[in-house]
Amino acid sequence: MAIWWIRRDLRLTDNLALQAAFEAGGAFVPVFVLDPTLLARPAERRQAFLFAGLRSLQADLRALGSGLVIRRGDPVQEIPRLAEELGGAPVFAEEDASPYARERDRAVGARATLSLLPGVGAHAFGAVVKNDGNPYTVFTPFSRAWKALPFPSPQAGKPLSLPALPALASGEIPALPAPAHFPAGEQEAQRRLESFLDGPIYAYRSQRDRMDLEGTSALSPYLRFGMLSPRQAAQAARAAMADARDEDSRAGAETWLNELIWREFYLSILWHFPQVLSESFVPAGKNIRWRAAPQDLADWQAGRTGYPVVDAGIRQLATTGWMHNRARMICASFLVKHLLINWQEGERWFMQQLIDGDPASNNGGWQWTAGTGTDAAPYFRVFNPVLQGLKFDPQGDYVRRWVPELAGVPDRYIHTPWEMPAELEGAARCRVGVDYPLPIVEHNLARARVLSVYQQAFQR
DNA sequence: TGAAATGTTGGGGCG
């Protein structure tokens, strides 16, 4: 008898921990531990998605003749206790990259026979390193090395049946309303992957930045909880590159593969440099004199900055638990550069709101935007939210969808409502400064301010 | 995976 300890690998296909548990003893117990430390974190929507995913996994396990054991408590106590109940059962789980997970797994490993298998990334953490064994800190060479490794091949198919579950105490999966925009589960992930492969992947290079279109895969929540195997995703990207009918389509699939590799780059960064979770990666980043501006932070969090694309992004997040990647960059840049608020405030806020919130990608993205991270944007790169809107939401459809008070504003002013002549406000049914806020900071002033503060930090 | 400022070029209006 073995234990498959489920954490962020909620799938039956291409799951090395499940497979190892199966091969170890024939019979095995799938268990999920509700960890009060993790559940205490304010991230209700992500937890709701997790719970819905567990219910889906439970149904899949039952359909195959097995089941899911739920335990509540500190895994460092609960997993060795369950192993003991089963007469010293070996435990198999997927390795994770966060400092909390690594310390937890070390402690469990000291009290039970724990084997960790790769799977959060297509390649194991630490597998993509330089010849001298040191980690990469720049994306491009990392991606070259990633692609030079033998391509990770997923296991085909899922088990047709599983060994019956022995009688064991099991708790309930907590009830929370399931996220409406992201139905959880492995089947849903497969369905979404298929529909992305059916067309959008080939237009991905040119469409992925368009916030008004559905040009991205929106698979991040499923990758976050392993409802989709990253090996399968990478394999699918490569197959699409081979199937593409022209260079543009091939480049679309390759661009998507690169996004998957970005995800693994940041997993690798977190694995090798766990301190990024508490401080700037580059030393100069610690010199930035951030503003303490609780009202500005509150306006940003409420989607009331007066810049339409910024507010649209924040409200898409508030409504769905997900945000378009381009909007993430714009919103993050606005908080860090225009408002000069510490990126860690934004990082924390995103982790509370995002269904796909993962410390590695989230931290990597924020430090990239702030110019404090690995392979980060140059510090003097300041997004102009108006130009970003004109470029990536040309008709303003994205803004109108998420900021309904601007729905009647004509195209010409949709990204600059403060410039709308007063006589148009009636027809637009929007009084700027009343129904929708004036910009909380003027772009040119904010730009000059952040350039000066960053210059002090980086050139001293 | 920017944007703004500054520099360069060349067509065309005009004296």
Place this chain on the structure above:
DNA sequence: ACGCCCCAACATTTC
């Protein structure tokens, strides 16, 4: 016909 100037378009550099 020629040179001067304006300025859009594009390129480069700077933040």
